[in-house]
Amino acid sequence: MMVKHILADKGQDVFTLRPDATIMDALSSLAEHNVGALIVTDADMAVKGILSERDIVRAISRHGRAALDRSVAELMTSKVRTCTEESTVPELMETMTTGRFRHLPVERDGRLIGVVSIGDIVKRRIQEIEREAEEIRSYIASA
Template identity: 55%
Template sequence: MTVKQILDEKGRDVVTVRPSMGTEEAIRFLADNKIGAVVVTDGSGRIAGILSERDIVRAVAARGVQALASEISEIMTSKVTTCGEQHSINQVMELMTNGRFRHLPVEEGGKLVGIISIGDVVRRRIEDIEREAEDIKAYIAS
């Protein structure tokens, strides 16, 4: 299974925010949308960073409550790892494991076309394993 197949099933809608958004506002945004990370885009729609719950926790741990008054551009992860629709689940699992992150923006031709989470990847991998097990049972039974 590929990232394209995951996005075709789950959808390609991605909520984004601007780097100038305040951290406190971003926290409410994450909570209201029930998400753990949001892609930060610049004026032209290009990926400028990603803001995750982990970024917020680290900022508060380092700067205290003052971190909440800053713009997210000050605390977001600027160097964003992305994948393409052609990546396999195994490649994406490796990227997420090695990078120690749970959200991966999907980019094609320099444009953001979706986002996948570790939950999306694990769910599809479990489905694949269950399908393989059923195929093996059917083969043995025949």
């Protein structure tokens, strides 16, 4: 199973911010879209960073309320791991587990085209396991 199949099912909606947005802007966007991370992009949709709920919690812990007025560029994770439409679910599981993160931007030709979350991966794996179990039950019943 590849990322392109996941994006075909869930859609390619992705919520982004510009690096000069404030953390308060980011909080509003996270709440509005009910997501756990935002991808930071430039005007050409090139990935510049990612800002997660964890990043914001750490910033508030360190800087208090003043963190809310800081720019996204100051607090985002700038070394972002990405994947492509051809990446497989096992590859994503390995990458996310090793890197201890829950969101992977999907790029095509250096431009953001989607995001895959750990929830997307778990949902897909559960569907695959249920399908395999049903095939085994059908095989046994027909024997």
